[in-house]
Amino acid sequence: MVRLCSLLLLVALLTACQSVQGRLPTTPATLGPATLKDEKLRITTTTNMVADLAREIGRERVEVRGLMGPGVDPHLYKASARDVRTLQNAHLILYGGLHLEGKMVELLEKSSRAVAVTQGIPRAKLLYPEGSDDLPDPHVWFDVTLWKHAAETTRDALSAADPAGKEGYAQNAAAYLARLDALDAEVKALMERIPSRQRVLVTAHDAFNYFSRRYGMEVRGVQGISTAAEAGMQNIQMLARFVAERELPAIFVESSVPQRTVDAVIAAARARGHPLRVGGELFSDALGTAGTPEGTYIGMIRHNAQVISRALGSAP
Incomplete structure (x- = not known):
């Protein structure tokens, strides 16, 4: 009897998670100046690298919540029901893309509020390992010059979601891009x-x-x-x-x-x-x-x- 109850509870939880995943926002969120007087732009990210990017460019206008912390492997990460609720409450979702978050791809691609920070990288600059089934290597951040594209995409995504902050986002991004140039030379x-x-x-x-x-x-x-x-x-x-x-x-x-x-x-x-x-x-x-x-x-x-x-x- 105990085993049967446990099994029924597990089925109920899985069903709940699946139904929640089907209700991610499907319309873009655009905030006007009046809205941001009372609240910050809520951004949910997958990896903490993307979270860092959002904070660097958003600064005081954004509130960033990352799903994955230190030491978490994005290739294997599965979204929990709590994660999905966090995604639902976001004005903007930023993720790595290129199938880095392999077990979350379908979930993320359902929402028009989700932006892959790597989407601006030219295809010619991506690496396609042998046997990858035409999927690019997602670890683009190890080339600092490619991560600059991610910074620019993040700037544009924040500006689209919060037009009133566009000038500030552009200034923050310009300063960050200069720091990335210096880092590239250092490496x-x-x-x-x-x-x-x-x-x-x-x-x-x-x-x-x-x-x-x-x-x-x-x-x-x-x-x-x-x-x-x-x-x-x-x-x-x-x-x-x-x-x-x-x-x-x-x-x-x-x-x-x-x-x-x-x-x-x-x-x-x-x-x-x-x-x-x-x-x-x-x-x-x-x-x-x-x-x-x-x-x-x-x-x-x-x-x-x-x-x-x-x-x-x-x-x-």
Whole structure:
């Protein structure tokens, strides 16, 4: 009897979630000046990278609520009934797009209040990994110049939802874009300190291809583009042989991906007599904790570049 009641309760909850998901807003929200005298523009975001972007450009005119916090993997994240209610109450929904939020795509695309911050990136600048079924690699934020497109899309989305704030959003975006230009130059300089033979970034999953293209690093991942695919023993052994042959000193763990696959590569490399070690923790699919330097996009990218350069080269 208890099991039957539990089963009925589970079915009821799932039905409720599905019915709520079907009622996301389907009309754009546009706020006039009078409305914002009493309330801020309510923005709901998926990843905390997008939340940071909204705060940087919206500043005091916006109230941002992010669904995913530090260490959360967007590839695997499923929206709860509470998340859907938060989305319903938003004037504007911002998300990564390019199927980054793989299990939320259908939900997000149902609402005309939802904007993918990557939608302004030219298709020619996107990477399409072999076997991806024509889906682009979604990790565009690792090329700072591509994230500038996301900033511009965010500026335009905020301006459309809150026309009275358009001038302020434009000013905030211009200042932020200048900071991104400086960050791009900083990352380039850090990567150039690494000896050319050691400019190989080996990580838990294959998230750094845009970083590779922009900053001249060869990249290898234990897992594929999405963490939904498990790494097989053959992949681990092949990667261990590769790092041993290249005499790479370090492999990197990621804050949003379990460390077990990295540990397996280290063990396999050491079995071959190569003293591979963990070079540090990188932030890949999520920022760090709010209030820390890594809790912002700029701080996260700077942290990653410094950790990589220090482990493979000679960063200060």
